[in-house]
Amino acid sequence: MFGVLGGDRGVEKTTITAHTQTHRSKEFSWPFWPAVPLYPYGQRRTLRTEVVKDTIWTFDQLQGILYVVVPIRMTVVRLEAGGLLVYSPVAPTPECIRLVEELVSRHGEVKYIILPTVSGIEHKVFVGPFARCFPAAQVFIAPDQWSFPLNLPLSWLGLPARRTQVLPTDSGKAPFADEFDYAMLGPIDLGLGPFEEVAFFHRRSRTLLVTDSVVVIPERPPAIVSLDPYPLLFHAKDQASDPIQDTEEQRLKGWQRIALFSFYFRPSALDVTSTWQTVRDAFQAPDRSRRAYFGLFPFRWKNGWRQSFESLRRGGQLLVAPILQTLILNRSPRAVLDWADTVARWNFERIIPCHLEAPIEQGPQAFRQAFSFLEEGAAGERSLPAEDFAFLREIEETLNRTGITPPAQRS
Known part of the structure; x- marks a missing residue:
């Protein structure tokens, strides 16, 4: 090893x-x-x-x-x-x-x-x-x-x-x-x-x-992530019934989806299934061990997720994280x-x-x-797809409405 x-x-x-x-x-x-x-x-x-x-x-x-x-x-x-x-x-x-x-x-x-x-x-x-x-x-x-x-x-x-x-x-x-x-x-x-x-x-x-x-954001999984590939392979699945397959293609796919999760929490290319559907799908999973979260996989990825990743990565430019x-x-x-x-x-x-x-x-x-999004008149996430910010905007509105955090300011 x-x-x-x-x-x-x-x-x-x-x-x-x-x-x-x-x-x-x-x-x-x-x-x-x-x-x-x-x-x-x-x-x-x-x-x-x-x-x-x-x-x-x-x-x-x-x-x-x-x-x-x-x-x-x-x-x-x-x-x-x-x-x-x-x-x-x-x-x-x-x-x-x-x-x-x-x-x-x-x-x-x-x-x-x-x-x-x-x-x-x-x-x-x-x-x-x-x-x-x-x-x-x-x-x-x-x-x-x-x-x-x-x-x-x-x-x-x-x-x-x-x-x-x-x-x-x-x-x-x-x-x-x-x-x-x-x-x-x-x-x-x-x-x-x-x-x-x-x-x-x-x-x-x-x-x-x-x-x-x-x-x-690196295009390929970092070395430390590749030492334990299971998380990559878990998120490379398209549905609960998919088997875990350790290939370079699956590792790459899993990493890019992990990046979208990390920065948007719920990107626009992700559908979250209902609790009932998630439980039903778990019975079709080939691995229902604790490591595999008992077969639970409450996600569905739409076809545009790769484009979302490429937009987020921006060809390797410096990025201020969406959150x-x-x-x-x-x-x-x-x-x-x-x-x-x-x-x-x-x-x-x-x-x-x-x-x-x-x-x-x-x-x-x-x-x-990288910080130009804060300048007067700039769209906050102008270089990133607005639809991917939808969930973060929901969080912001909740925090503002409840008074947990102060509202955004103009520069």
Whole structure:
């Protein structure tokens, strides 16, 4: 059994041979998964990729709900004076920590751990456990942290009290200011709590690190997703009675449908069957095991789903996710555009987001263009099919009507 760590550039390969199943389970174990019960629950693989030789590495893991799985990513940067900075930790499984320790042995200890978001629980949940694995590291967090339903002290959220501090508003006052600039997006008021993200710019490598603000959707399934193909094959089915078939065509089909689920929740090309029909169809399923959700498959895809995917992907252009466009960033468009202008003044040549494709070989102009949907007179999703936004618009109307979130604003 083997895994390819990364893509075409800076690829590292590792071979797992003669491991017992028990040993593999221990290597990939994440025992705290009930805190945020996302697939693959207590077993998480980690793929490490060298992005810039001897300078930047990404660590990809997998997460999702109902087999709608996408990569989640941590980035590690070697500091010029020695040591490492970690941006947005992932689950510190034994395998993940071993891969980090290999870098520590060559480049020095982990000095700084960055939590660059306040609302992404899938990012926040790993910071405390990761920090405990590196007790000499200082932890820096985005301001305005919050939790729901109770706003708990940071130490109650697992962050080490004596080593945790808020990122200074002025990036020049941070202890890593000689190598990094950063800019804070937000806080954007969402009612229950704010949205906030901190973009980091590593000047020496000309690399921009972001959390959720922009992504590029790969045409083919990412390497970390392909290590566990079952979610791809599950969503490649057209109906409950279809058997699972592991082919490259089915993996591609499943990935592209997963992307539509991830970004639109219910794209226009998807029909959701009634509960009664779903139960009836389940009896025709060739696999009614727990893994196959007992044969339940409440979906029907229309013929136009591939066109929806191609429109969403936009030929590999930078994209602000539809949920951010519709429910979050349009709550404070002027602040978002000012932040995008600040980031676009940095001279970066690649972007590493915490999800989907990385690295993205695009620069400041492409980054700024991704936020043009917020400009006065622009249609919010003008480059994407309006019909695919219908369900997100329903959610927005409900949130506005009930007063859970403030309404969208004009730039």
